Amino acid sequence: xxxxxxxxxxxxxxxxxxxxxxxxxxxxxxxxxxxxxxxxxxxxxxxxxxxxxxxxxxxxxxxxxxxxxxxxxxxxxxxxxxxxxxxxxxxxxxxxxxxxxxxxxxxxxxxxxxxxxxxxxxxxxxxxxxxxxxxxxxxxxxxxxxxxxxxxxxxxxxxxxxxxxxxxxxxxxxxxxxxxxxxxxxxxxxxxxxxxxxxxxxxxxxxxxxxxxxxxxxxxxxxxxxxxxxxxxxxxxxx
Ligand code: ATP
Numbered sequence: 719x720x721x722x723x724x725x726x727x728x729x730x731x732x733x734x735x736x737x738x739x740x741x742x743x744x745x746x747x748x749x750x751x752x753x754x755x756x757x758x759x760x761x762x763x764x765x766x767x768x769x770x771x772x773x774x775x776x777x778x779x780x781x782x783x784x785x786x787x788x789x790x791x792x793x794x795x796x797x798x799x800x801x802x803x804x805x806x807x808x809x810x811x812x813x814x815x816x817x818x819x820x821x822x823x824x825x826x827x828x829x830x831x832x833x834x835x836x837x838x839x840x841x842x843x844x845x846x847x848x849x850x851x852x853x854x855x856x857x858x859x860x861x862x863x864x865x866x867x868x869x870x871x872x873x874x875x876x877x878x879x880x881x882x883x884x885x886x887x888x889x890x891x892x893x894x895x896x897x898x899x900x901x902x903x904x905x906x907x908x909x910x911x912x913x914x915x916x917x918x919x920x921x922x923x924x925x926x927x928x929x930x931x932x933x934x935x936x937x938x939x940x941x942x943x944x945x946x947x948x949x950x951x952x953x954x955x956x957x
Contacts, residue, residue: 719782721746721872721903722767727776729762729927736762738927740776744872744905744920749898751914752907753947754924755955760907761801763924764876767905768798780872797870801877803861807850811841811860814849815867822868835867838893855886862890866897873897875906879913891917911948921947925955 722744729737737759744750752760765771767778769789778785783792805814815835819828836845839859844852852860858878865873878894879887887910894917898904908914914921915935923931931938931954935947944950 719746720744720779721748721781722750722905723777723779724763724767725777727763727766727778728774729759729766729771730774736927737766737774740924740927740929742922742929742932744903746781746903747898747901748919749894749904749906749917751918751921752905752924753909753911753914753921753951758924759927760924761876764798764874764905764907765800768796768874769793770798795871796874797865797868797872798874799861799865799876799878801880805849805857805860805864808848810848811839811845811852811856812836814860815839815845815863818864819867831867834869835863838866838897839863840893853886855882855889858882858886858890859893862893862897866902870902873902873904875904877907877909879908879910887913911946911951915947923951923954930954930956 720743724740724742727737727740740763752763754760762771766773767785769785769792773786780792781795785792809817815832819831823831839845841856841859844856879890882890891913894904918935920934922929938947938950942950942953944953
């Protein structure tokens with residue numbers, strides 16, 4: 719079964735047409751990338767799939783569950799990490815993960831979830847430092863751990879490496895690959911074309927609320943006679 723099917727998705731904010739008939743499919747086990755210029759509709763699409771925003775029209779299924787009519791079922795199998803997510807600054811990293819785990823489980827299951835979260839975050843001794851002392855990179859690792867610790871089937875990551883330095887972004891990409899290998903299907907958005915090419919099995923390019931391209935990075939490069947995805951992007955996006 720496909721991880722995600724988005725069919726004829728429309729979203730208006732009052733007069734503004736943010737999504738103008740979006741279609742794409744994420745297969746089970748894939749890392750799928752959404753790319754597109756500022757304001758193209760990426761975050762709106764991710765928020766709708768995450769059940770946080772209503773659909774104007776269209777249909778979305780996550781592992782066969784309808785986002786509009788079975789939103790509780792969808793919430794049980796997804797995890798969404800917004801670009802601007804934060805954690806409670808007064809808690810230590812470990813206490814924050816335990817706090818989040820307490821919403822999902824008790825006793826041994828809760829301890830196991832925290833253990834797994836700590837493994838994903840891989841913060842060493844700093845897991846016992848207060849979150850307010852974390853660098854941006856450490857914070858992002860903690861938030862990814864939070865998003866993954868309950869072992870969702872489908873993870874939605876908005877701009878997960880934005881604002882990070884080269885080493886931190888590299889390490890976050892490694893974490894994402896590990897998560898995918900553990901069997902989680904992943905939908906991410908990014909403005910970093912190197913990252914998309916490196917991480918994603920397939921990508922969709924959104925422009926003015928429509929998917930204008932969809933395919934593997936290699937296939938898209940070939941189709942456009944381009945050396946990299948940045949070149950594909952520039953050629954495909956209308957001014
Ligand atoms: P970016 O790359 O800059 O994050 P994006 O591709 O994620 O952009 P969206 O944030 O989904 O784009 O925005 C799509 C369109 O919807 C834009 O025209 C934006 O101005 C509009 N929009 C988004 N949120 C709202 C809102 N709450 N109210 C009104 N318009 C909105």
